[in-house]
Amino acid sequence: MLINRTVLRFVTSARGHLALTVLLGLAASAAAVGTAFALAEVVARVLSASAAGSDAGRELGDALAPLAVAAALTLTRAGLLWWRDQCAVRAAIDVKHRVRARLVRHLFALGPAHARRTRSGGVQATLVDGVEHLQAYVGFYLPQVVVSLVVPATLVGILATRDVAVAVLVAVGVLSVPIAQRLWKRLLGERADVHWKAFESYAARIADTLAGIVTLISLGATRRAGQRLAEQAEQLRAATSANLRASLGVYIVTATAMSAGTAGATVLAAVHAAQGSLRPSDVLLVLFLAAECFRPLQDLQTYWHEGFYGLSAARGIAQLLDTPPVVAERPDAAPASLRTPPALSVDDVTYRYPGATQPALREVSLQIPAGSTVAVVGPSGAGKSTLVQLLLRDLDPDSGTVAIDGHDLRDLPLNQLRRTTALVAQDVVLLDGSVWDNIRLAAPDADDAQIMAAVRAARVDELADSLPNGLDTPVGERGGTLSGGQRQRVALARALVARAPVLVLDEATSALDAENEALVTEALHGPGADARTTIVVAHRLSTVARSDLIVVLDAGRVVEAGPPAELARMGGAWARMLQIQRASLQTAGAVR
Amino acid sequence: MSHPPATGVSHPPATGVSNPSATGASNPPATGTPLLSFDGLRVALGPSQPLFAVCVLLNLVSAVAGAAAAALGAWAVSRAILGAPADDLWLPAVLVAGCVVVRTIAVWLEAWLSHAVSFQMMARVRGWIFASLARIAPAGLARRRAGDVATTTLTDSEALEIFYAHTSIYIASSVVTTPVLLAGLAVIDPAVAVAVAPVLVLACVAPLLLRRAAIRHGQAIRETLAELGAEVTENVGAVREIVGYGLTARREERIRHLDEKLGRLQVANTRRAGLETGVAGVVATLGVVVAGAVGGWKVGDGSLAPELLAPAMTLAGYAPSALLQLIGVSRHSGTTRQAAERIAALLYAPTPVDRSGTGTVPDGDTVGLAAERVSFTWPRAANAMRDDAQDAAQADTHAGPGPDAPTLQEIDLRIDAGENVAIAGRSGAGKSTFAALLARLADPDDGAVLAADVDLRELSAESMAAAVGLVPQDVFLFHDTIRSNLLLALTDETPPEDETLWRALETAQIDSLVRSLPAGLDTVVGERGATLSGGERQRLALARAILSGTRALVLDETVSQLDVANERGVRDALAADTSERTTVVIAHRLSTLLGAERIVVLDRGRVVGDGTHDQLLDSCATYRDLVEPQLAALRSSPRM
The missing domain is CATH 3.40.50.300 (P-loop containing nucleotide triphosphate hydrolases)
Structure with missing residues (x-):
């Protein structure tokens, strides 16, 4: 059976509706059983009357009463089924609602470091479609599990009071369905897995090929790729055909069990009747009741897909809920009084990503004075983004400490820390709404003048001119109406409006062209600059040349740090970076 | 080496494989063919048609064998009650056993073969999608990223495959099996068959009557789910902003609001869906009751042998089995229909870049490139693809139509063979668009792009x-x-x-x-x-x-x-x-x-400068604005 503990935890909240769903399912089954009794009675009366050779009128009259009962019970069953559906869906909606709310809260608790690591598609799949799969699982599959346990057992019991041999035959049929399925799974377990894995990887390959279609077009390789996909499909089909045949062999057992169970029981009952050991009305009861024993199982079978998807969705949900936050607030964390702007310090910090062989940062120490602008430079993979994440406490160091105004970040409440810092990253996400809304949300109390000042500093005014409705233009889903550079500018304005004492720019101007980048850099050094401590990560030397302090990282270590002019004189790493740039310009004669 | 035409219905792909396998690539249906129609099915089935027919036949065999086993059992019971000795029951017993064996084999074979058909369908439908994307990407995707379209379409293709490989088998088998079972009933007694027929009609009609409401409900639910999806994606992407700016309560409230809306829609939907469940749950029994009434009357009347009453009732209970199978899968018909519409939009989209040219570039070391009075604007919504929140990170955007895709106006430019040219300009000046035209990811609206003096469209x-x-x-x-x-x-x-x-x-x-x-x-x-x-x-x-x-x-x-x-x-x-x-x-x-060696400056889709760095510094204001900040930054840093 496909049952998941995490889901059961949420299910308890909807137990009232679920219990009612089960009861209504049982009542619907009872109505069907009652109908079977009534129909057996109809046939028994007609047959006994015809055997007695009485006249037609009385025969029909005798059979009319049970026939009416059968009809009434059938209609009642229809009503009960309708009602059960309503309860089932209400129960499921209740559970889904709780699961979603819990997941969203957990998602926020997991924080930015988690979001950075996972693909948003995965979380969306869990939270939207995954939770949606719970509907049929919770509302229909789970109650049906109970019904399919209770009803066949009861009916076999009833049959046993009439004819033990028949009851045993039916019981064997009923039991062999789940047993066969389990046994088959065990016997074929690995083989079936191989089949589905091969299938999945083929599907993934198709998705990958389709996603890269523009690359294939550019390389003139579409026809080759298309042909290869077709060949792989054919290979996969050939390779898994025998396997499939075997894994579907379970159908043989279940189909035999069901038809042999019902028809076999009927024939056996007939034999017993012919031998005189079973009364006519009881034989007929077997005829009409045997099939009812299998109905709940059949219904469960039709919900199998729902159960399967529900279970795998439940696993995804459990996995997300069981993911611990990367950083957690200490129970004794208390707000500290921080200066504006604050100083930051990194002391002997080492950090290794889970699963990585090498630390991303080793024994890094660094002082960021209050109100200064510090640039972090270095080749790709030097650890720049890791350092930023540690400074924002998206990550906690493995050893060493990161401190703000002398307070270890881990001693502060996360809320205070997050209000103190603002990040503008390379990939900016805007929220649905207008450009103005997106800037305003950072500081609901700011007045229009303050917002406009930020708008101008981040060069959003110029971009708004090119938009149909200026600042009131909707940014579209995830800011899709704007280009990368435009989104970066909006995010920058948002961060400026927030007036966070610590501003971190992680490749925040990478998508801006040189002119806008220079203007934005200008604005960052302009009025208000000393009210915040600024940390800039950038590739372009022009972005960082005006910083108070430059920190050069390489392979997770600080290779040098100091004011740019001083570093240039020292002839170290920074000087080499400048020299390379200068040399490449000199070859072209730009700087004479 | 000559190249055969890449596309075109009349030209079979010149591959080494002479015998296109059952799962091999096939052409999509002719433009405009509804996918969820007999014609659509016929094309999709292609070489799988015989296999499909066998599946329908096996479905019939298993239904008939199941019904026959039950009816024979009922016959045995009736004969026993009417006084037949146990020794006379061996015939029905053997027949029942035979039916059970036949049914078992048919069920298994059908499961296996329909999976095979399903697999072939999958390969074929995905082949269509691949071919269509290769034909229209990126210009024909309007503002959608190829990666998004791929993800969406693959999910959709699963719905379409289920329709082709399973639902359509049930539809075909309902059409075939139901009359056969009814005919079997008519052999026992025509009056009973006639009386049971309206019950079967009820089973068909009920879902059809409710279909309109089902489609409406389905659509509203899916739209709300899409909204919810977009909201969640936004939340994941902006966790830092949401947490940092204290927006969590507000964002949770928004999700709760959408979730409640979804719940209301689903409750409304269930009021209708419950009717279908109710009808489906009693149709078989209703048939038995009707057969019991009419059959009982006929027995009394003397026109029906008493031992045939129970078999007639049993058979009447089996008559709607194929229809019930169909009702079971038709729950998903709304999803299938929408999926088919989206796939059709892709398959039948016009070809923005016709790559069926056969021209070649003259042999030689290198080629010069040229643009002659090239004007171009990225097409807007060229097809009605759903714009939902798929994972944007997986996109293969390239120089495809971006959100602020610019327009090129009358670009005239010659780049000589072996030359090394840089294209400069502010973001949005049209640089990437120009690159896309040079690589023929799109064709110019006016003018021509040439390689070695051959129009790219001829290649x-x-x-x-x-x-x-x-x-x-x-x-x-x-x-x-x-x-x-x-x-x-x-x-x-x-x-x-x-x-x-x-x-x-x-x-x-x-x-x-x-x-x-x-x-x-x-x-x-x-x-x-x-x-x-x-x-x-x-x-x-x-x-x-x-x-x-x-x-x-x-x-x-x-x-x-x-x-x-x-x-x-x-x-x-x-x-x-x-x-x-x-x-x-x-x-x-x-x-x-x-x-x-040479720099070409673009501004708002036009060439505004062309020359060396020094020349441009003197003559081109746009270029000066562009590079001055970087030069200044270098000058300000101390010399070595």
């Missing part, structure tokens, strides 16, 4: 790829080994020596990284190249382009993610590479611009 797809290679801004690597990713660029059947690969990697300055990887060339790059950094991906794509031996190379911001030292290395290596080629490089960075 075959292969000649085009051999003439001009594009390394885009946003590189796409396939989830495969580095070797496979490199070899994609080559048409030859026999892969080249490793040494050739290494040379290309060296030119792109990525050889040392590849050497440091555990499996070297055979290292698998993660999903969409995710295990590599942006700069590393760019260099691998560059190596791929170099390996292809393309005679003109268009680099769209290809070095933007490299640090200065790496950038210079790539540039020097490209220059030192002996095979002469034309290079067009699009750049923001001063050092990249300065590496070019």
Whole structure:
């Protein structure tokens, strides 16, 4: 059976509706059983009357009463089924609602470091479609599990009071369905897995090929790729055909069990009747009741897909809920009084990503004075983004400490820390709404003048001119109406409006062209600059040349740090970076 | 080497495979054919038609055998009650056993064969999607990223495959099986059959009557789910902002609100769906009751043998079984219909770039490129693809239509063979669009783009790829080994020596990284190249382009993610590479611009400057504005 503990935890909240769903399912089954009794009675009366050779009128009259009962019970069953559906869906909606709310809260608790690591598609799949799969699982599959346990057992019991041999035959049929399925799974377990894995990887390959279609077009390789996909499909089909045949062999057992169970029981009952050991009305009861024993199982079978998807969705949900936050607030964390702007310090910090062989940062120490602008430079993979994440406490160091105004970040409440810092990253996400809304949300109390000042500093005014409705233009889903550079500018304005004492720019101007980048850099050094401590990560030397302090990282270590002019004189790493740039310009004669 | 036409219905692909396998590529249905129709099914089935027919037949056999076993059992019971001795029951017993065996085999065979049909369908429908995307991407995707479209369409294709391989078998079998069972009932007693027929009609009609409401409900639910999806994606992407700016309560409330709306819609939907469940749950019993009433009356009347009453009732209970099977799967019909509409929008989209030309570029070392009075605007919503919140991170955007895709106006430009030209301009000036036209990801609205004086539109797809290679801004690597990713660029059947690969990697300055990887060339790059950094991906794509031996190379911001030292290395290596080629490089960075022999400046889709750095500093205001800040930054830093 496909049952998941995490889901059961949420299910308890909807137990009232679920219990009612089960009861209504049982009542619907009872109505069907009652109908079977009534129909057996109809046939028994007609047959006994015809055997007695009485006249037609009385025969029909005798059979009319049970026939009416059968009809009434059938209609009642229809009503009960309708009602059960309503309860089932209400129960499921209740559970889904709780699961979603819990997941969203957990998602926020997991924080930015988690979001950075996972693909948003995965979380969306869990939270939207995954939770949606719970509907049929919770509302229909789970109650049906109970019904399919209770009803066949009861009916076999009833049959046993009439004819033990028949009851045993039916019981064997009923039991062999789940047993066969389990046994088959065990016997074929690995083989079936191989089949589905091969299938999945083929599907993934198709998705990958389709996603890269523009690359294939550019390389003139579409026809080759298309042909290869077709060949792989054919290979996969050939390779898994025998396997499939075997894994579907379970159908043989279940189909035999069901038809042999019902028809076999009927024939056996007939034999017993012919031998005189079973009364006519009881034989007929077997005829009409045997099939009812299998109905709940059949219904469960039709919900199998729902159960399967529900279970795998439940696993995804459990996995997300069981993911611990990367950083957690200490129970004794208390707000500290921080200066504006604050100083930051990194002391002997080492950090290794889970699963990585090498630390991303080793024994890094660094002082960021209050109100200064510090640039972090270095080749790709030097650890720049890791350092930023540690400074924002998206990550906690493995050893060493990161401190703000002398307070270890881990001693502060996360809320205070997050209000103190603002990040503008390379990939900016805007929220649905207008450009103005997106800037305003950072500081609901700011007045229009303050917002406009930020708008101008981040060069959003110029971009708004090119938009149909200026600042009131909707940014579209995830800011899709704007280009990368435009989104970066909006995010920058948002961060400026927030007036966070610590501003971190992680490749925040990478998508801006040189002119806008220079203007934005200008604005960052302009009025208000000393009210915040600024940390800039950038590739372009022009972005960082005006910083108070430059920190050069390489392979997770600080290779040098100091004011740019001083570093240039020292002839170290920074000087080499400048020299390379200068040399490449000199070859072209730009700087004479 | 001559190239056959790449597309076109009348030209079968000239491949080495003479016998297109059952799962092989096939042409999509003729434009406009509804996918969820008999014609659509016929085309989709293609060579699987016989297998499909066998499945329908097996479905019939299993239904009939099941009904027969039950009816024979009922007959045995009736005879026993009416006084037949036990010895007379061996005939029905043997017949029942036979029916059970037949049914079992039919059920198993059908399960197996319908999976086989399903698999063939999957390959075929995906083949259509692949062919369509190859035909229309990226210009025909309006503002959608190819990656998004791929994800959406693959999900949709599953719904379509289920329809073709399962639902349509049930539909066909309902049409065939139900009359057969009814005919069997008529053999026992025509009056009973006539009386039971309206019950079957009820089973068919009830879902049809409610269909309109079902579609409406389904649509509203899906729209709300899409809203919810967009909301969640936004939350995931903006966790920092939401947490940092204290918006969690507000965002949770928004989700709760959408979730409640969804719940209300689903409750409304269930009021209708419950009716279907109710009807489906009692139709069989209703048939039995009706058969009991009419049959009982006929027995009394003497026109029906008493021992046939119970068999008639049993058979009446089995008559709607195929219809019930169909009702069971029709729950998903709304989803299927929408999926089919989206796939049809893709399959039947007009061809923006017709690659069926057969022209070739004259043999020679390198080709010059030219634009003659080229005007171009990216098409807007060219097809009605759903714009939902699929994972944007997986996109293969390239120079495709971006959100602020600019317009080119009357561009006239000649780039001589072997020349090294940089294209400069502010964002939105049309640089990437121009690169896309040079690589023929789109065709100009007016004017022409030429390679070696041949209009690109006349070239075959292969000649085009051999003439001009594009390394885009946003590189796409396939989830495969580095070797496979490199070899994609080559048409030859026999892969080249490793040494050739290494040379290309060296030119792109990525050889040392590849050497440091555990499996070297055979290292698998993660999903969409995710295990590599942006700069590393760019260099691998560059190596791929170099390996292809393309005679003109268009680099769209290809070095933007490299640090200065790496950038210079790539540039020097490209220059030192002996095979002469034309290079067009699009750049923001001063050092990249300065590496070019000639710089073309674009502004708002027009050429506003063309010359060397010094010339442009003197003559072109746009260029001065563009590079002055970078020059200033350099001047201000102390000399060495």
